[in-house]
Amino acid sequence: MSADRPERAEATAVVPALVRDYRRLLRLFPFAYRRAHGAEMLGHLLDAAAPGQSRPARGDVVDLLRAAAREWALAPLGSTAPERRAGTGLLCVALPALLAVPAVRAGGHAASLVSQDGAPPLLSTVPMVVAWAIWALGVVALLTGAGRAGRTLVAAAAVVAALTVGALLAIGQAHAAFLETGWAVGLAAHALVVVEHARCRASEHDRRLAAITAAGMALAVVAYVLATVADAGHLGLPWWSSVASTTWSTEALVAPLMVLGLAATLWARTRQAVPLMAGVLTGIVLGGSQFFWSGSVDPSTVDLGNVLGLLALSLGAACSARWVVNRIGELAEVRARLRLDAEQAVGPGTGVVGGP
Structure with a gap:
């Protein structure tokens, strides 16, 4: 049982070059979108990678390029x-x-x-x-x-x-x-x-x-x-x-x-x-x-x-x-986060206004 663990770890290990290349491709996305979804996208890409894969698949590259172009077009609408x-x-x-x-x-x-x-x-x-x-x-x-x-x-x-x-x-x-x-x-x-x-x-x-x-x-x-x-x-x-x-x-x-x-x-x-x-x-x-x-500019120019x-x-x-x-x-x-933390720190029903 213990002898199988190194083989499984080696089979499921992620090649560092693959992580690096996927991160470079994800940099093509807008910053706001990358901050909201970058980690999740990288995890899905690495989970779908074949054991020992060292380069992104061509289909993944095309899909990422298409998705990045779409996100840049939609960037004014939000991330x-x-x-x-x-x-x-x-x-x-x-x-x-x-x-x-x-x-x-x-x-x-x-x-x-x-x-x-x-x-x-x-x-x-x-x-x-x-x-x-x-x-x-x-x-x-x-x-x-x-x-x-x-x-x-x-x-x-x-x-x-x-x-x-x-x-x-x-x-x-x-x-x-x-x-x-x-x-x-x-x-x-x-x-x-x-x-x-x-x-x-x-x-x-x-x-x-x-x-x-x-x-x-x-x-x-x-x-x-x-x-x-x-x-x-x-x-x-x-x-x-x-x-x-x-x-x-x-x-x-x-x-x-x-x-x-x-x-x-x-x-x-x-x-x-x-x-x-x-x-x-x-x-x-x-x-x-x-x-x-500048109304003085000639329209012909x-x-x-x-x-x-x-x-x-x-x-x-x-x-x-x-x-x-x-x-x-x-x-x-x-x-909103600070307000929520303050409410949790005080606790419900413990708002004491005056001293003893």
């Missing part, structure tokens, strides 16, 4: 299922309300061009109209309970938007690509949210959430029309046009958006949605703010670098906000 569930619940309402305004504007512009004789080509005047049309169909499908079709259409709209921005850059319309990049980021974010929301939730269709989303979209469109119709009428422009109004310009919305974001960060129920919204709003605001608030810079700033805003949200969450966990 755990509860965080992502909380974030996607609010974003499923906030993002459609935000994107409904440009979709309606593009639809109104396209309808006016179709009704005119001798109007310029639709795609050259409203380049994102196809993406917005597909997105609108996807949202309608989601609101009516056709979840799989809705998610497919929303994802297709994000792909079409990205291709549209690339096509505009390819034909030398970098200025138009720059203006549409923020909305393309918003469409991509919404596609990410609806896919992850379906994975996190047990029920396929939430009628209450669908009703709130539809109401939010309607209120956003009505608020936009009421806020700009006076300026549009004064300038003799249609309601869907981009009105040059100093009162409702994108720059004027920066301060209230920052205040709203800070307030949402402090509230636990809305905190997880802040990073992705920060990235989307950064792309939208900077994309429509005359080249980072815009190139690929401006578009890539806008994408980098949008991603940086999301990552920075996620870091802040994670630190706030850690502080909340520490306070």
